[in-house]
Amino acid sequence: MSLPRNPATPSTPRCPGGGLTRRDFLRGLATASAALAAGTAPGAARTDRGDAARVPRAPTTLGLCQRYDYPAVRRTLGRMLDELGDVRPLVRRKHVTVKVNLVNTSAEDVQGVPLWLTVTVHPVVARALGSLLIEYGAREVVLCDQLPFRTPDPEAFAGYGFKLDEFRAVMDGRVRFENTRNRGRHGSYAWVKVPGGELATAWEVNRSYVDTDVLVSLTKLKSHVSGGITGALKNLFGVPPSSLYGEDLKDEPDENAIGYRGATMHSCERPPLTSARSFTGRSVRGDHGYNVPRFIVDLAAAFPIHLAVIDGISTIQTAEGWWNGAMVSVTRPGVLLAGRNPVCTDAVAAAVMGFDPDAPDRTWPFVNGTNHLALARRRGLGENRLKRLEIGGVGLEAARFEFHPTYRRLAGPPS
Amino acid sequence: MNPPAVDPARVWSQAGGNPARTGRFPASVAVRGRPQPRLKTAGAVQAAVVFDARGCGFVADMAGEVRAFAAEGREPWRCRLDGAVSATPAVDPTAGRLFVGTHRGRVYALNASDGAVLWQRELPTASDPRITADLLYLPRARRVVVSSWGGRFHALDADSGRTAQEWDAGLTPSAAAAAASDETIYCLRVTRGAGVTLVQRGPNGRETELHREPEGPRGAGRTLVSAAPVVDEARGRVWFVANDGRGAAVLVWSQATGGPVGRWPLPGGVQATPALAPDGALWVADLAGGLHRFSAEGASTPHRYNTGAEYLLAAPVCEGSGQCLVADPLGRLHLIEPGGRGRVVFEATRAFLAAPSFDPAGNVYLPGTDRRVYVFRNTA
Numbered sequence: 001m002s003l004p005r006n007p008a009t010p011s012t013p014r015c016p017g018g019g020l021t022r023r024d025f026l027r028g029l030a031t032a033s034a035a036l037a038a039g040t041a042p043g044a045a046r047t048d049r050g051d052a053a054r055v056p057r058a059p060t061t062l063g064l065c066q067r068y069d070y071p072a073v074r075r076t077l078g079r080m081l082d083e084l085g086d087v088r089p090l091v092r093r094k095h096v097t098v099k100v101n102l103v104n105t106s107a108e109d110v111q112g113v114p115l116w117l118t119v120t121v122h123p124v125v126a127r128a129l130g131s132l133l134i135e136y137g138a139r140e141v142v143l144c145d146q147l148p149f150r151t152p153d154p155e156a157f158a159g160y161g162f163k164l165d166e167f168r169a170v171m172d173g174r175v176r177f178e179n180t181r182n183r184g185r186h187g188s189y190a191w192v193k194v195p196g197g198e199l200a201t202a203w204e205v206n207r208s209y210v211d212t213d214v215l216v217s218l219t220k221l222k223s224h225v226s227g228g229i230t231g232a233l234k235n236l237f238g239v240p241p242s243s244l245y246g247e248d249l250k251d252e253p254d255e256n257a258i259g260y261r262g263a264t265m266h267s268c269e270r271p272p273l274t275s276a277r278s279f280t281g282r283s284v285r286g287d288h289g290y291n292v293p294r295f296i297v298d299l300a301a302a303f304p305i306h307l308a309v310i311d312g313i314s315t316i317q318t319a320e321g322w323w324n325g326a327m328v329s330v331t332r333p334g335v336l337l338a339g340r341n342p343v344c345t346d347a348v349a350a351a352v353m354g355f356d357p358d359a360p361d362r363t364w365p366f367v368n369g370t371n372h373l374a375l376a377r378r379r380g381l382g383e384n385r386l387k388r389l390e391i392g393g394v395g396l397e398a399a400r401f402e403f404h405p406t407y408r409r410l411a412g413p414p415s
Numbered sequence: 416m417n418p419p420a421v422d423p424a425r426v427w428s429q430a431g432g433n434p435a436r437t438g439r440f441p442a443s444v445a446v447r448g449r450p451q452p453r454l455k456t457a458g459a460v461q462a463a464v465v466f467d468a469r470g471c472g473f474v475a476d477m478a479g480e481v482r483a484f485a486a487e488g489r490e491p492w493r494c495r496l497d498g499a500v501s502a503t504p505a506v507d508p509t510a511g512r513l514f515v516g517t518h519r520g521r522v523y524a525l526n527a528s529d530g531a532v533l534w535q536r537e538l539p540t541a542s543d544p545r546i547t548a549d550l551l552y553l554p555r556a557r558r559v560v561v562s563s564w565g566g567r568f569h570a571l572d573a574d575s576g577r578t579a580q581e582w583d584a585g586l587t588p589s590a591a592a593a594a595a596s597d598e599t600i601y602c603l604r605v606t607r608g609a610g611v612t613l614v615q616r617g618p619n620g621r622e623t624e625l626h627r628e629p630e631g632p633r634g635a636g637r638t639l640v641s642a643a644p645v646v647d648e649a650r651g652r653v654w655f656v657a658n659d660g661r662g663a664a665v666l667v668w669s670q671a672t673g674g675p676v677g678r679w680p681l682p683g684g685v686q687a688t689p690a691l692a693p694d695g696a697l698w699v700a701d702l703a704g705g706l707h708r709f710s711a712e713g714a715s716t717p718h719r720y721n722t723g724a725e726y727l728l729a730a731p732v733c734e735g736s737g738q739c740l741v742a743d744p745l746g747r748l749h750l751i752e753p754g755g756r757g758r759v760v761f762e763a764t765r766a767f768l769a770a771p772s773f774d775p776a777g778n779v780y781l782p783g784t785d786r787r788v789y790v791f792r793n794t795a
């Protein structure tokens with residue numbers, strides 16, 4: 001099946017989120033604060049429009065791939081991207097940033113099964129995608145995530161199975177790895193405004209996510225305790241750097257920080273140490289199921305994803321990481337997903353997992369909080385209702401692989 | 416006219432074939448050629464197929480549907496329950512009942528003839544209600560033993576669904592209980608500070624801790640307790656697996672000595688219940704992709720078969736001449752000789768997460784996540 005070109009998606013990409021000067025940012029912040037003071041959320045008007053008017057949609061394609069065999073993964077993914085129709089013109093002669101879904105350590109495993117088979121994107125999928133992007137004419141591809149290591153970037157990525165030499169070999173050398181845990185190689189951070197932000201009005205981030213033409217979210221298909229599912233949208237949670245948002249910070253930013261964002265963006269016990277106030281204070285202290293989905297959408301609004309690719313070949317179910325202990329179990333869907341709108345792609349991902357992507361809040365799979373896919377649709381970011389989605393490749397019925405949903409967090413996970 | 420009586424040992428009525436969870440079919444089975452017919456299901460199947468004495472099979476799937484299918488290929492009934500099913504159901508072969516537990520935490524007793532709900536019961540829990548541990552049916556006591564993520568084992572009266580007994584299932588209650596023929600129950604639980612404990616529970620409810628494996632360095636919360644104990648009644652042994660968060664130890668406890676008589680470390684953890692070979696050896700599928708054969712009589716590991724899969728999630732089973740069958744997440748069925756040599760006998764397009772099982776004639780039923788049950792005729 002060949003998917004039609006999506007007229008709603010511009011073929012010429014723009015800088016994700018739109019970079020801001022500090023002056024722009026402070027002006028925007030003042031506007032947002034005034035709106036909050038007046039009792040109207042900046043996102044309210046946008047939300048209404050999102051429900052009433054046409055919500056952006058783009059096709060999602062599904063492929064079956066049982067093994068992490070490079071030729072097979074590349075062949076399958078290549079067919080899928082070709083089916084989307086406009087990936088080649090999207091990346092031709094462009095600088096492409098790929099936000100990869102890695103996690104806060106590379107030294108762990110799930111019952112002895114390596115992270116890349118359970119929690120993180122498998123390097124073979126990343127390599128296959130990178131190779132295709134270069135074949136399509138991308139000028140350079142930068143693979144990014146914030147990793148809790150102070151070692152040089154290639155070394156930090158190597159722990160997750162990402163060997164720079166192997167990537168260079170299939171990408172004509174036009175690849176870099178960048179650990180975005182701090183400012184990195186850039187002279188300054190970038191401020192990115194959140195249109196209609198609910199919990200965040202802007203993000204202060206490593207410039208790699210802004211100084212680019214195309215943003216790709218490459219993630220793992222997983223359950224998520226606070227977000228219901230992990231997909232292309234949730235992957236953006238790794239964008240805010242530890243140096244400003246990490247829980248290992250004391251009273252000021254620290255370029256050496258490597259901590260996770262638990263205290264700032266999950267439990268919301270403390271604000272980030274950004275150079276200006278950027279959180280609205282409307283989070284609910286301790287309620288991960290309220291805060292995490294809203295931050296996901298605030299990130300998605302600021303960093304428009306041009307291409308979502310999901311590694312669902314081998315993964316875990318019931319939760320998102322090794323830190324969830326024996327509550328997670330290994331599973332093998334043998335599926336790859338790709339799409340041009342991350343809300344649509346994540347909604348299809350939820351359906352592949354056997355869930356209703358438009359399920360009410362606090363029901364499975366969003367049992368511990370808000371359905372961030374529905375929230376993203378109400379914010380006008382994309383369609384999450386299955387009947388309105390276009391699905392290509394092998395189709396939903398052939399790809400469906402029911403997951404165990406995340407667990408209900410009343411008694412709390414084991415520690 | 417009544418159908419001829421079937422040897423009860425040939426009725427694969429619950430996970431592992433019987434309450435002892437031996438995973439062993441008592442007669443020789445030969446698997447050749449392509450499987451057929453292929454039964455269709457509504458969802459991916461993670462639970463093994465179980466049978467009654469008539470040879471009628473029952474398959475429950477992740478879409479929450481239960482289907483019955485007769486030996487001649489008919490489908491007498493199907494019904495939809497309130498939630499997905501991944502725990503293998505249990506059959507009461509004499510009273511014609513099927514017991515099923517769902518991810519919504521509800522236990523159903525179904526009439527095996529027509530699928531009518533005889534009773535249903537929601538297990539009480541303050542946290543997650545799901546049932547992922549295989550159900551155990553005790554025919555003498557007429558009880559169904561089941562645990563949920565609420566952390567309790569419940570022994571339910573098979574006629575009413577009322578709780579007759581309940582006890583602690585530990586932190587990660589995914590492991591089924593097993594039972595000897597006198598209906599002494601064996602189960603595993605992991606608790607903080609204590610590690611993994613093998614528990615014996617008499618028919619009167621008296622509990623004895625048979626063995627403790629100390630808590631691993633990663634703590635009890637990361638210790639998977641998923642594989643059920645395997646009772647080798649003829650030799651007075653109970654085999655069990657104690658994971659430590661990364662690797663595992665396979666242990667055999669002896670009734671004669673009152674303690675473990677064998678302990679073998681494994682580099683990977685173990686999720687699936689092992690299978691007992693006719694000679695008393697144990698087949699263990701690990702999360703490093705290996706199938707190991709342990710003998711209580713031998714000090715070392717005699718055999719390891721490498722499936723080529725990165726990990727194994729489904730339980731192995733054994734037939735009467737000692738051959739082992741195990742399905743892998745790459746969608747392949749392996750046949751392994753007692754000496755450890757093996758080969759792939761079938762390949763499907765999606766993963767296998769459930770164990771094969773046998774109907775009374777020795778035909779092999781292998782459910783897949785591609786929403787099919789593959790049936791291999793026994794040519795022995």
